[in-house]
Amino acid sequence: MATSPSYFGDFSDQDQPTLNTVADYITEARILLQDKVEPFRYEDPSLLMALNLTLLEARRLRSDLFVFNLKVSGQTQAFNAVDNTYVDMEPQFRLALVHGLVGHALERDQEDYQDARASAFLSLFSAGLIGHAIGVVTGGSPPSGKRGDR
Amino acid sequence: MSDEDEIDRYWAQLYGQAQVPLTGASSAALRAQLFDVLTEFFDGSNCWREVIKVMVTPDTLDYAVMPIEGGRVLRLLGVLNQYNTPQPAVMSDDLGSVQFIYAYSQVQPMSVYVVKTVTDPLKCFPPNIPDWLLPKHHIVLLHGVLGNMMLQPGNSYSNAQLSNFHQTKFRDGIAHARVASMRANTVGAQAWAYPQQFRVTSQKGGVSTFNVHPTPTPR
Numbered sequence: 154m155a156t157s158p159s160y161f162g163d164f165s166d167q168d169q170p171t172l173n174t175v176a177d178y179i180t181e182a183r184i185l186l187q188d189k190v191e192p193f194r195y196e197d198p199s200l201l202m203a204l205n206l207t208l209l210e211a212r213r214l215r216s217d218l219f220v221f222n223l224k225v226s227g228q229t230q231a232f233n234a235v236d237n238t239y240v241d242m243e244p245q246f247r248l249a250l251v252h253g254l255v256g257h258a259l260e261r262d263q264e265d266y267q268d269a270r271a272s273a274f275l276s277l278f279s280a281g282l283i284g285h286a287i288g289v290v291t292g293g294s295p296p297s298g299k300r301g302d303r
Numbered sequence: 304m305s306d307e308d309e310i311d312r313y314w315a316q317l318y319g320q321a322q323v324p325l326t327g328a329s330s331a332a333l334r335a336q337l338f339d340v341l342t343e344f345f346d347g348s349n350c351w352r353e354v355i356k357v358m359v360t361p362d363t364l365d366y367a368v369m370p371i372e373g374g375r376v377l378r379l380l381g382v383l384n385q386y387n388t389p390q391p392a393v394m395s396d397d398l399g400s401v402q403f404i405y406a407y408s409q410v411q412p413m414s415v416y417v418v419k420t421v422t423d424p425l426k427c428f429p430p431n432i433p434d435w436l437l438p439k440h441h442i443v444l445l446h447g448v449l450g451n452m453m454l455q456p457g458n459s460y461s462n463a464q465l466s467n468f469h470q471t472k473f474r475d476g477i478a479h480a481r482v483a484s485m486r487a488n489t490v491g492a493q494a495w496a497y498p499q500q501f502r503v504t505s506q507k508g509g510v511s512t513f514n515v516h517p518t519p520t521p522r
Contacts (some may be wrong), residue, residue, distance in 0.1 A: 215329065215458075217329050217331055217332035217335070218329050218331060221331035221332070221334070221335055221425055222331065223425055243329055243330055243331070245327075245329075246329070281327075282327070283327070283457060283458055283459060284326070284327050284458060284459020284460070285459070
């Protein structure tokens with residue numbers, strides 16, 4: 154049977170190739186967003202901001218992923234370009250970051266049906282970090298009925 | 304199998320066993336908790352010891368003590384002279400030197416027994432601990448890590464009830480380690496005579512009479 158080289162970590166997160174760099178995160182997010190063909194619906198700067206905000210939210214929810222990282226004095230990374238800069242995150246939480254990134258990108262959409270998708274991805278994000286989901290994203294349509302009925 | 308391989312396997316056992324029930328725990332948090340658990344374990348058990356030799360000279364009371372087998376000095380266990388007789392001494396606040404109560408008139412070797420603990424949090428993993436620790440106490444340390452991790456609120460692995468169980472087992476393990484160390488790892492023997500000064504002296508009226516001249520008189 155043919156075999157191919159596979160990754161075996163040497164206890165170094167940086168050696169884990171899956172979702173290793175900023176570009177990896179943005180590429181994976183575009184797959185989930187179905188936005189792989191230019192011109193992009195979600196431009197790089199907006200997804201970059203979504204990644205940075207997701208990291209800040211992860212810092213709020215799971216400070217242990219950041220405060221013990223003395224290489225950056227326990228601070229949260231932020232990125233300015235979609236390149237091969239390493240995103241210093243333990244491998245088991247990387248998928249949660251992608252979900253958070255996609256959820257944040259979908260949040261800004263005007264279409265109501267995207268609210269459900271945003272909620273789903275943000276729930277996956279929080280579930281990946283703290284084990285349970287947050288509340289759903291709602292809004293977009295005005296409340297129905299007359300003002301006096303509300 | 305070399306000793307290093309064996310220790311690595313014990314680390315893998317401890318680290319792996321800790322991660323299995325702690326779904327969603329980060330490696331960073333586990334390592335930080337492990338350091339705290341080791342600190343608490345050594346502090347409570349006094350089981351990591353080292354004998355540091357010093358040469359006492361006349362008219363000098365203070366002597367620097369620096370462990371050479373790793374770790375950081377936590378407290379002074381006692382001082383024996385060359386005839387294995389306990390000598391009165393205290394330790395400085397920075398835990399870097401031992402101070403004798405009385406000056407000696409002749410040069411003589413002394414053995415300073417110190418209790419040690421781990422150093423360098425967040426710096427190296429695995430932490431610098433003696434090789435005998437994991438084969439002997441890895442289950443106790445596992446209970447400590449699980450108990451501390453499960454006590455953290457708001458996480459997927461939070462479980463106050465299980466934390467209580469693990470903390471109890473951890474405390475029990477510390478007590479066992481303390482007794483085993485005190486009895487020099489013997490079964491059914493009386494507490495090891497050295498260098499516990501209270502074993503070879505008495506207390507009268509709550510006042511220690513250990514090797515103090517003149518003996519204090521209880522009021």
